[in-house]
Amino acid sequence: QVQLVESGGGLVQAGGSLRLSCAASGRTFGYGMGWFRQAPGKERELVAAISWISNTYYTDSVKGRFTISRHIAKNTMYLQMNSLKPEDTAVYYCAASTRGPTMKMNLDDYDYWGQGTQVTVSS
Numbered sequence: 001q002v003q004l005v006e007s008g009g010g011l012v013q014a015g016g017s018l019r020l021s022c023a024a025s026g027r028t029f030g031y032g033m034g035w036f037r038q039a040p041g042k043e044r045e046l047v048a049a050i051s052w053i054s055n056t057y058y059t060d061s062v063k064g065r066f067t068i069s070r071h072i073a074k075n076t077m078y079l080q081m082n083s084l085k086p087e088d089t090a091v092y093y094c095a096a097s098t099r100g101p102t103m104k105m106n107l108d109d110y111d112y113w114g115q116g117t118q119v120t121v122s123s
Contacts, residue, residue, distance in 0.1 A: 001026050002024055002025070002026035002027065002028060002031075002096055002111075002112040003024070003025045003026060003112075004022055004023070004024050004094050004095070004096060004112055004113065004114035005022070005023045005024075005025075005114055005115070006020060006021065006022050006092065006093065006094050006114040006115065006116060006117040007020070007021050007023070007117060008020040008021050008117060009092060009117030009118045009119045010118075010119070010120070011120045011121075011122065012084055012119075012120070012121055012122070013121070013122050014084060014085055014086055014121055014122065014123050015083060015084065016084050016121070017080070017081060017082045017083075017084065018081045018084065018119060019078060019079070019080050019081070020035070020078065020079040020081065020092055020094075020117060020119075021076055021077070021078055022035075022076060022077040022078070022079075022094030022114060023074075023075065023076050024075045024076065024077070024096065025075070028075055028096055029052075030052050030100070030101045031052065031096045031097055031098060031101065032049065032050065032051050032052060032096075032097045032099075032100065032101060032102055032103050032104045032109075033049070033050055033070065033077050033094065033095065033096045033097070034046055034047075034048060034049040034050065034068075034094070034095050034097075034103075034104060034110065035047045035048050035049075035068060035077075035079045035092060035093070035094055035095075036092070036093045036094075036095060036107065037088075037090035037091065037092045037093070037119075038090055038091050038093070038116075039089060039090040039091075042090075044093070044107060045059065046059060046105060046106075046107070047059055047062055047066065047079070047092070048062065048066055048068035048079060049068070049103040049104060049105060050068045050069070050070055050077065050103065051101055051102050051103045052101030052102075053101065054069070054070060055102075055103055056068050056103070057103050057105065061087075062081075062088075065081065065082050065083045065084075066079060066080065066081050066082070067079070067080040067082075068080075077094055079092070079094075081119070084119075084121045085121060086121045086122065086123045087121075088119060088121050089119060089120050089121050090119060091116040091117065091118050091119075092116065092117050092118075092119050093113055093114055093115075093116045094113075094114045095107075095110035095111075095112060095113050095114070096110065096111065096112040097109050097110045097111055098111045098112075099111070
C-alpha cells in the first residue's frame with residue numbers, strides 16, 4: 001500500500017513560483033509517477049509525468065515553466081512551477097502507477113493518489 005501526501009501549494013501572484021512536494025510512504029520502487037491538476041468545472045488533466053529513471057513528459061501548456069523531478073532515496077517527487085499564470089489555478093494531485101517503470105499518460109493508469117493541494121495564481 002502506498003500513501004501520497006502533497007504539500008507546497010498556496011496563493012501566488014502571476015509570474016511567481018511554487019514548489020510542490022509529494023512524499024510517499026510505502027513501496028514506490030520501479031513506479032512511474034505524475035502530477036495532475038483539476039480546475040473547477042474541468043476534468044483532471046496530466047501536467048507532468050516521470051519514469052523510474054527520470055524520463056519526463058510535460059503537457060504543452062507548462063513546457064518551459066514547470067519541472068518534475070524525484071528523489072529516490074527520500075521517496076519524494078517534486079514539481080517546480082515558475083512563471084505561474086492565472087490559468088494554472090487548480091487543485092494539484094500527485095499519483096503513482098504500479099504498472100511498470102515507464103511514464104504513464106492516462107489517468108486510469110495510476111493506482112495511488114494524494115489528497116491534493118490548492119494552487120491559486122492571482123492576476
